[in-house]
Amino acid sequence: MRILICDDDALIVEQLQEYINNFFENIGVKCPELICFSDGESLLADKGEKDILFLDVEMPGMNGIYVGNELKKKNDKIIIFIVTSYSEYLDDAMRFHVFRYLSKPLAKQRFFRNMKDAIDLYNTMTIKIPIETKQGVHTLPASSIITVEAHGRKVTIHTTLCDFESVHNMPYWLKLLPKNCFFQTHRSFIINFEHVTDFDHALVNMADNQLHAYLTKRKYSAFKEAYLLYLESTR
Template identity: 25%
Template sequence: MRRIIICDDNEADRKHIREVCEKYFASIYEQIEIKEFKSGQELLRQPMEATVIFLDIEMKKMTGIDVKNILGARANEVPIVFLTNYKEYMSRAFGKNVYGYMDKPADAQQIYKILTQILDEERDSERITVKKLDGDCLTIPTDRIYYIEGKRRYSIVYTAEGSYMMRKPLREWIEELPPDEWAQAQKSYLVNLREITGTHGEIQLRCGKIIPIGGIYRKEFFEKYDRYADKRWRFQ
C-alpha cells in the first residue's frame, strides 16, 4: 500500500489535498494510506517512507524549506511537492527531490499530473536481479522486459537487449512482478502490459511478437489490460 504524507498547518488545505489524492488513486485502482501532519517538527518524528510528501512552505516555527533541508541531510529521497501562497520562497524551494511547486489552493489537474510523473519515474527505475543458468547474475530494468516464457522449472526472459534463460518457474515471476502491470496470456506466457500495441484476438507486442490468448486466461487478461489502459491514460 502506498503512503502519502501531507504536512500543512491549514486544515482546509490538508483536506483538499487528501480528497484529490484519494480520487486519483481510486481511479488507478491503488490503495493508499494518507498521513497528515500540522507541523514540520511532527513530520520529522515519523518514518519517512512514502510515495510523496505534500509540504507547505510557510508554517510556524519550522518552514517547509527547513524540513526539506533536514530530510536532505538525512539522505532521504522521498519526492517533495511544495504548497504555498508566497512566491518569494520559490527560489529557495528547489532541490534534488523537489518535484513540484503549487500555489494554494492546489489545482486538482496539476496534482494529478505530478502524481503521474512520480509514479512513472518510480516504475521506470524498478529493477530485478536474476541468476542465469551459467551462474552469472543479471540486473534487468522491468520496463525493458517484453514478456516471459515459462518452461517448467525454467523461464526465458525476453528483453530489449536479448533473451536470457534461467532456473526460475513462471509462477515465481507472477508472484514477484507488479500484478497491475503484468498479465498471464497463456499457461506459459507472462506479458508486460506496457509493451502491448494491439489486442485483436491475440496480443501484439512492440517487439513484433504475437501471442494468442488462452481461453481460460482471456477474461482476467482483458480485465487487467482495461484497468491498465485506463490508469495509464486517464491523467495524460
C-alpha cells in the first residue's frame, strides 16, 4: 500500500502524517509508504502506485478538484480524501466520487473512523480469494465474486469471469469472504454488495439483472442497513 498527501499547508501535512502513523500504531500494523507533495503538478508527475490520497483543494497551480479528476481517470480504484476548509467544493468533489470529505481543522477520532473505512475498502478491492474446484484452484479478486449459490450439496461461485463449482460448503464461504461487502441474504445465497443492481423484500438483482438471489423477509432490514452502509463507505 502507498499513501499520499498533497497539501501546501505544512502544518496540515505534519498533522496528517502524525494521525496516519498513530492509526497504524493503534492497530498494530507497520505504517505503509507515506509520500507528501505540496502541489498537484508534482503529484500527477509521480509514477508510483496511488492507493490512498489526502488531497487539498486550494493549492498553487492546479487545484485539487482538477487533480482528483485526473487521478480518477487513470485509476478509478484510488481512495481519495478531500481535505479542506471550504465546504463549497463538496459538490465538485462528489462528482468524481471522493471517498470522504474532511474539514479542517482535523478531528482525530473522526479521522480514525474514516481511515478504518478506507483500509477496509482497500483490503476488499485487493484481497485475493482462492476458489478450489475438483479441477484445481483459481485465485480471483474478492471484487470479482458476484454471488455464492448453494443448490443441494453443490455450491457455485458466480464471478465476472465464469462460474466455478466449489468443493467447499456455504459456512466455509461465509467465514472466508470479507464481512463489509458480502452478506448472506438467504441460506442458499451470499451476495457481493458491489454487484447489486436493485432489490425488494424477496429478491436481490445482481450484475445488471443477469443473476438473482433470494432475500429472506426477516433479513430485509439488516440487509438494507448493511447495503446502505456499504454505499456510504464507497462514496
